[in-house]
Amino acid sequence: MPSLTAIHLPLLGYFALIGALTVAILPNFTSAKRWNRAAVGFVALAFVSLGVTWTYMFKYFVKSFEDSALRHGLPSSAFTTQAWLSDVSLFQEAWRYVCDGAERWWWSQQLCMWTAGPLTLLLATEGFRFGVKRVWAFMLLGQIVAISTAQSLFFAAVILAALNNPEPTFATLDARTKFYRRINFGVLVGIVFGTASVMFVPNTMNTRAFLPNLLLMHVLILVPLLPPVAAIDKPGHPRLSRLLLNFTLVGLRFRVPTVIELLGTEQAFSLEVLRNDFPALLKSEWDVLRSHPAQSSISWDVIFATVSGLAYVVYSSRSLTLRIRPQERVSPLVLAAMVVATPLVGVASTASVGIAVREGKREAREDAEEALEKARREQAARAMANLGQAGQVESQKDK
Numbered sequence: 001m002p003s004l005t006a007i008h009l010p011l012l013g014y015f016a017l018i019g020a021l022t023v024a025i026l027p028n029f030t031s032a033k034r035w036n037r038a039a040v041g042f043v044a045l046a047f048v049s050l051g052v053t054w055t056y057m058f059k060y061f062v063k064s065f066e067d068s069a070l071r072h073g074l075p076s077s078a079f080t081t082q083a084w085l086s087d088v089s090l091f092q093e094a095w096r097y098v099c100d101g102a103e104r105w106w107w108s109q110q111l112c113m114w115t116a117g118p119l120t121l122l123l124a125t126e127g128f129r130f131g132v133k134r135v136w137a138f139m140l141l142g143q144i145v146a147i148s149t150a151q152s153l154f155f156a157a158v159i160l161a162a163l164n165n166p167e168p169t170f171a172t173l174d175a176r177t178k179f180y181r182r183i184n185f186g187v188l189v190g191i192v193f194g195t196a197s198v199m200f201v202p203n204t205m206n207t208r209a210f211l212p213n214l215l216l217m218h219v220l221i222l223v224p225l226l227p228p229v230a231a232i233d234k235p236g237h238p239r240l241s242r243l244l245l246n247f248t249l250v251g252l253r254f255r256v257p258t259v260i261e262l263l264g265t266e267q268a269f270s271l272e273v274l275r276n277d278f279p280a281l282l283k284s285e286w287d288v289l290r291s292h293p294a295q296s297s298i299s300w301d302v303i304f305a306t307v308s309g310l311a312y313v314v315y316s317s318r319s320l321t322l323r324i325r326p327q328e329r330v331s332p333l334v335l336a337a338m339v340v341a342t343p344l345v346g347v348a349s350t351a352s353v354g355i356a357v358r359e360g361k362r363e364a365r366e367d368a369e370e371a372l373e374k375a376r377r378e379q380a381a382r383a384m385a386n387l388g389q390a391g392q393v394e395s396q397k398d399k
């Protein structure tokens with residue numbers, strides 16, 4: 001049995017952190033007395049995505065070990081894990097592979113844009129809205145295990161919180177701050193600069209800035225969710241629907257050029273070109289998925305994150321459990337269009353539209369309720385004023 005040395009500590013610490021984060025999020029599930037099929041489904045999806053992505057992750061570890069032994073001119077049987085871990089940076093090695101070239105970036109871009117934008121917003125807003133415990137742990141777990149696994153667990157936690165708490169945590173807040181106060185400035189800054197760092201990834205591939213830029217993206221979207229930071233952060237008042245629609249445009253701005261580049265046609269881009277060439281692009285991307293264990297792991301993470309994200313948008317747009325009123329439900333046609341467009345433009349853009357429509361309906365209802373309440377207060381004030389004037393007139397008559 002190989003002896004453990006200081007070289008092994010980072011890898012051991014990595015798995016210890018996974019265990020600690022798992023323990024941190026467990027109260028969201030162990031304290032739930034009521035479950036429904038949706039919550040069970042998201043938990044099941046989390047375990048399936050974990051099994052698939054980490055099957056390939058362990059295959060990547062084996063391949064990295066064998067490649068390192070080959071570089072040292074040794075057979076794998078004569079090579080040690082100490083020598084392997086001294087020779088490689090697993091995080092950097094894997095990310096450099098999956099971001100190198102437009103064909104691989106087609107996959108990684110989807111995951112990065114989704115995580116830095118809509119998913120971060122969902123964690124910040126839905127987590128507060130329904131009282132999910134330790135939201136930050138879901139984000140960190142996603143960053144070190146698999147985004148698809150962590151987000152599916154988070155969606156299950158949201159549903160369980162809604163099922164087991166009769167009222168959302170914002171019940172006593174006024175209408176204007178109910179849904180907007182948790183979009184703190186720190187979250188907005190994290191999303192803006194985190195998304196910007198995603199855009200710079202292809203340009204930093206062969207430079208020393210690649211790893212710092214990649215780490216910056218991870219840090220920017222995590223820090224605003226940490227309790228000490230959230231406690232001192234100041235709430236902003238952007239409408240969530242508008243914020244998501246703006247992100248849709250940003251996502252399209254950087255997603256569409258990637259697709260056009262990969263279509264590789266000399267003809268002008270058109271629906272006909274898309275219809276003729278896009279199926280071949282999807283087939284070639286499937287081949288990319290199978291090209292390397294690290295690529296397989298992140299590509300399956302993209303697939304499961306897409307399925308999980310779309311499923312949550314559909315469910316949360318029509319579910320009474322999540323307190324969606326009948327007049328606030330998103331049209332099935334809108335949801336169907338969102339699903340159909342996802343293979344082309346990515347889940348970050350399409351899910352943003354679905355959530356924006358949901359939030360827009362909710363914001364419109366809140367505005368109407370606020371206007372009605374304001375009118376009632378003004379009417380009551382006028383009635384009191386008229387009553388006071390009438391009393392003064394009567395007193396003058398008595399004199």
